[in-house]
Amino acid sequence: MEDSEELQNLEQELQWLLEEQVQKNLAEIHGTLLECSRRFPYRMGFDDRTVVKPQRNLLSNPSNTGQVKCVVTLMGDSLCDADISFRHTGKSGKDNHIFKTKIGPDGRWNLQQVQDAANHLGEALAIFHCHGSDHQYKSAKEVLMVLEDLLKLLTSGRTCLSFPKRKSIEELVKNSSMQHFQPPVPNDVAVSFYVHSSKLILAIYHLHHTASYIDIVSRHQVECTVQWLNEAVVLFTLAMQQCQQLYDKIRAVQLSNPQTS
Template sequence: MDVTKEDDPEIETLRQELDWLLTDQVHKVLEEISSILWECSRRLPTRPGHDESKSLVMPQRLLLSCTNGSNGSVKCVVTLKGDRISDGDISFKHKQGKDNHVYKTSINPEVTWKLQQVQDATNFLYSAINIIEEQDDRTGYTSAKQVILLLDRVIDSLNQGRSALAFPKRKSLEELVYNRNMQTLRPSVPNHVALSFYVHASKLILSVYHLGNNALTHQLDIISRNQVECSVQWLNEAVMLFTLALQRCQQLKDKVCLLQQCDNGS
């Protein structure tokens, strides 16, 4: 007599492992992921209603410099706290007529420069935390599909949060010129210059763009770009914790998906 799929002892063992995973292990792994995310939240701006005493976000005085070690044409010293840059001094060389001049400007301490990337990463982080903490299945989950859908939502939020820090979006020329953060500079920079602070993984970067009319298109274009940067430890730690949480989510999802194949009733 042939052994049917239902009677296959190997299949039955896999089903039992899936049941054990759903009833006993999923919530433990989610608690571990939640702990990682709360640790990550200590590196990012605190949300209202959360304990600020656990936050590691402190004002830091940072010197941004050229990566090649040269003096460069841009110098910058700023104070960074979370998603805000304040109390900054910036100088850069720019051409006026036939001569090169050093132009100096400062960030108005009363009107800080906001890093939207950090704010976006914070929003996505807390979204992932809320998705996990909204679950009330300490006695176990009823199906693999239920867990996979939950993990997909968490993974989506974490991917967007990490990407906000690790992969800055390229700004258009219009976005550079009309960036509202430029209003924090005193004195204002010349009309043919645009500044942009942004985050790239563990680094804070300042790019200075010199603009001019393109001889071919007769439109405003970027003539040159100079940048200075500085490594920021808490940014590096935040990206690493996002990555760790994503890995744990994916490992759990892969295991559930594998075991689901032997449980068509899920």
């Protein structure tokens, strides 16, 4: 008798969650994702009210000791109007001078990380677009499947920004964006712009070429904090927490009552 009453109570709790809480919680998650989308400075097809504008950034590093200087304009997922100078030593080891180069208005350095993060966010928003705001969820399984899809996409999106993939020397050297520098960068130097959470980073690699391999002799970097990147990472994290809280709530009731689905 007690077991029967307990099962009935669990079924009622689940029904209450499905009818009263799921849509409310999902609406909060959707709102967080829309806020996140506004941190990306181009239309994503769902909400074009961006809070981001192109901005000129000075990249610096207290321990850089003048090895690298850079001023660049960040426009969403690309960089333009970059002015870079770095200390360069010639093959003889004696020709130590400041090399200056730039990316002009017609050139672009694409930040694939930002584009990938926006794509994952767009896919997450598309889930809400497909289901609609008045969709009535009939089972715990249905809600959990939606939340699992959202969590995968949001985790991937945040990872794109927070954990940049390590590039091989070959990838650095063969990056097509290197062609946008005028004058061209010396062939014993590789340049890399990338995002790490809230920071935009420029790394300069000095290379040593041999007949069989390329070795990195030294690496110097400068960086700056980009507010909208920081806000995007925070909002990705908040949406993930909101998804996980609802998932745990539904899952706990489901596990307590094996008859629910």
